[in-house]
Amino acid sequence: MIRFEQVAKRYPGGHDALIDLSFTVAAGEMVFVTGHSGAGKSTLLKLLSLVERPTRGSVHVDDVDLARVRRRRVPQVRRGIGMVFQDHRLLMDRSVFDNVALPLVIAGAPRAEAAKRVRAALDKVGLLAREKAAPTLLSAGEQQRVGIARAIVGKPPLIIADEPTGNLDPQLSVGIMQLFAEFAQVGTACWSPATTCT
Amino acid sequence: MNVRRRPPRRSAPEATPPKRPRAPRPSAGARLGRWRDHHLYGLLSSLGRLAVRPLATVLTVTVLGVALALPLLLQAALDNLRAFSGGLREAREITVFLDPDVGAAAAAEIAAGWRGRPDVAEVIVRTPEQGLAEFRQLSGFSEAIGVLDSNPLPSVLVVAPAGAAADGSDGALIAAIEADRRVDLVQHDAAWRRRLTAIMTLGERAAIALAALFGLATLLVVGNTVRLDVQSRAEEIAIMQLMGASDGFVRRPFLYAGLWYGLLGAVVAILIALAMHLALRDPLAQLIASYGGQLTVRGVAPTALLATLAGGAALGWLGAWIASTRQLRRTA
Ligand SMILES: Nc1ncnc2c1ncn2[C@@H]1O[C@H](COP(=O)(O)OP(=O)(O)OP(=O)(O)O)[C@@H](O)[C@H]1O
Ligand SMILES: [Mg+2]
Numbered sequence: 001m002i003r004f005e006q007v008a009k010r011y012p013g014g015h016d017a018l019i020d021l022s023f024t025v026a027a028g029e030m031v032f033v034t035g036h037s038g039a040g041k042s043t044l045l046k047l048l049s050l051v052e053r054p055t056r057g058s059v060h061v062d063d064v065d066l067a068r069v070r071r072r073r074v075p076q077v078r079r080g081i082g083m084v085f086q087d088h089r090l091l092m093d094r095s096v097f098d099n100v101a102l103p104l105v106i107a108g109a110p111r112a113e114a115a116k117r118v119r120a121a122l123d124k125v126g127l128l129a130r131e132k133a134a135p136t137l138l139s140a141g142e143q144q145r146v147g148i149a150r151a152i153v154g155k156p157p158l159i160i161a162d163e164p165t166g167n168l169d170p171q172l173s174v175g176i177m178q179l180f181a182e183f184a185q186v187g188t189a190c191w192s193p194a195t196t197c198t
Numbered sequence: 199m200n201v202r203r204r205p206p207r208r209s210a211p212e213a214t215p216p217k218r219p220r221a222p223r224p225s226a227g228a229r230l231g232r233w234r235d236h237h238l239y240g241l242l243s244s245l246g247r248l249a250v251r252p253l254a255t256v257l258t259v260t261v262l263g264v265a266l267a268l269p270l271l272l273q274a275a276l277d278n279l280r281a282f283s284g285g286l287r288e289a290r291e292i293t294v295f296l297d298p299d300v301g302a303a304a305a306a307e308i309a310a311g312w313r314g315r316p317d318v319a320e321v322i323v324r325t326p327e328q329g330l331a332e333f334r335q336l337s338g339f340s341e342a343i344g345v346l347d348s349n350p351l352p353s354v355l356v357v358a359p360a361g362a363a364a365d366g367s368d369g370a371l372i373a374a375i376e377a378d379r380r381v382d383l384v385q386h387d388a389a390w391r392r393r394l395t396a397i398m399t400l401g402e403r404a405a406i407a408l409a410a411l412f413g414l415a416t417l418l419v420v421g422n423t424v425r426l427d428v429q430s431r432a433e434e435i436a437i438m439q440l441m442g443a444s445d446g447f448v449r450r451p452f453l454y455a456g457l458w459y460g461l462l463g464a465v466v467a468i469l470i471a472l473a474m475h476l477a478l479r480d481p482l483a484q485l486i487a488s489y490g491g492q493l494t495v496r497g498v499a500p501t502a503l504l505a506t507l508a509g510g511a512a513l514g515w516l517g518a519w520i521a522s523t524r525q526l527r528r529t530a
Binding site: 051072075076077078079080083089090102105106107108110 | 233235434436445
């Protein structure tokens with residue numbers, strides 16, 4: 001499902017974030033990437049979501065060469081990925097419900113069905129009661145879980161999560177990891193880099 | 199950095215090709231529903247954006263309203279002037295004052311002679327007695343006239359030119375009348391009308407130029423407002439793009455916001471125009487009446503109102519499109 005071939009990423013300014021990275025991930029696999037801070041884990045995710053382009057080498061997702069994806073096609077690729085960000089990246093002026101619904105609104109899902117799926121996703125991360133809250137009022141861990149609900153709500157074939165359990169206590173972390181494992185079981189490659197993981 | 203993996207619990211994904219089946223093309227009904235939902239989303243979030251900062255929105259809309267009102271008012275002024283000058287244009291008569299020593303019989307003779315001309319439709323003779331009676335009716339003159347022992351007024355011939363003469367074509371007739379030795383003075387409106395036509399042409403050109411200028415101002419005001427809005431929402435736009443929002447999806451709320459700005463600006467412009475009409479109608483009617491005119495003051499034409507609404511909306515949309523597209527090119 002994911003194939004990195006001799007990928008290198010050098011940021012403008014000459015900093016090498018990734019050098020000669022090759023690996024593959026099959027569908028249904030759940031993978032943890034570990035490394036010290038600044039090792040390039042987030043960079044890896046940015047390459048997958050086409051936020052950054054590799055300096056050398058190639059990245060394939062689902063047999064699609066990402067280097068050949070033109071700007072106009074980028075949104076389509078991203079709609080197939082559920083992303084959890086290290087810094088949450090929630091819309092602070094929208095409710096928890098609206099944040100989680102965003103991928104469905106973008107995909108144009110019928111509203112009644114979307115509402116059902118948003119509540120199911122919020123239920124899975126234990127935030128069903130907070131659907132009307134503003135994200136700013138939530139704790140860091142709760143914000144993290146809103147981000148996770150947003151990533152899984154569209155049932156994407158691929159989930160990438162950047163330190164999704166960084167702000168969670170061990171018990172919640174296990175719960176989230178189980179959630180991702182469930183996804184992997186139903187044929188979803190789940191990709192979850194974390195410095196702290198079991 | 200190292201990659202640790204938990205092997206798939208099922209063996210199936212490895213055995214079968216991991217390629218997932220292409221989603222079937224959604225039905226026309228589903229696509230229409232999605233299109234409607236996307237536009238509804240754009241519409242609602244654009245309204246939300248205007249409502250979040252009411253003061254800024256009111257200021258922007260008022261500026262747009264003033265900018266759009268000026269061409270509208272000029273247009274209305276021109277409409278009134280055109281109607282007024284149309285009334286003048288009908289008055290093409292040439293007033294001919296004969297020498298005072300030309301008698302009534304001679305005047306009738308001259309009139310008969312001119313009636314024979316092909317470019318003359320009608321000649322009316324006003325005898326000195328008729329003239330005196332007319333003067334008497336004007337208040338304040340009757341006593342003055344009473345002390346006169348003889349009628350000082352000449353005979354007057356009012357000549358109506360024939361045909362739908364354009365400007366200047368009465369020139370030959372006027373020249374012929376002026377050449378007559380029995381004629382003392384010729385009065386006609388040709389010069390005044392020519393001047394009025396020139397003023398009207400100038401006014402119409404100025405209206406077009408002003409409309410273009412203020413249209414450009416509308417475009418710039420909306421464009422700049424939307425540009426600032428896009429900039430202040432850079433983070434939100436980045437998140438939506440990461441979630442797979444297309445440029446069209448990101449841009450739509452801004453386009454609707456531009457549309458609202460333009461439409462609301464046009465509504466304000468129309469309100470300004472109506473207020474001006476109400477304020478100026480009566481004094482203007484009095485002014486026209488004092489010139490002996492019977493014209494009613496016209497309001498702004500309904501077509502001009504519709505054109506302002508359509509133009510405002512189109513300019514708002516276009517300004518928002520230019521600004522948001524430029525900003526999106528930069529982020530992406
Ligand atoms: N946009 C950028 N421009 C320049 N350098 C960058 C940029 N983004 C990341 N880097 C550098 O690339 C290296 C890898 O960054 P990355 O964010 O991938 O690390 P990470 O493994 O996610 O670290 P952490 O565990 O702290 O999140 C870092 O040294 C960082 O300074
Ligand atoms: Mg990181």
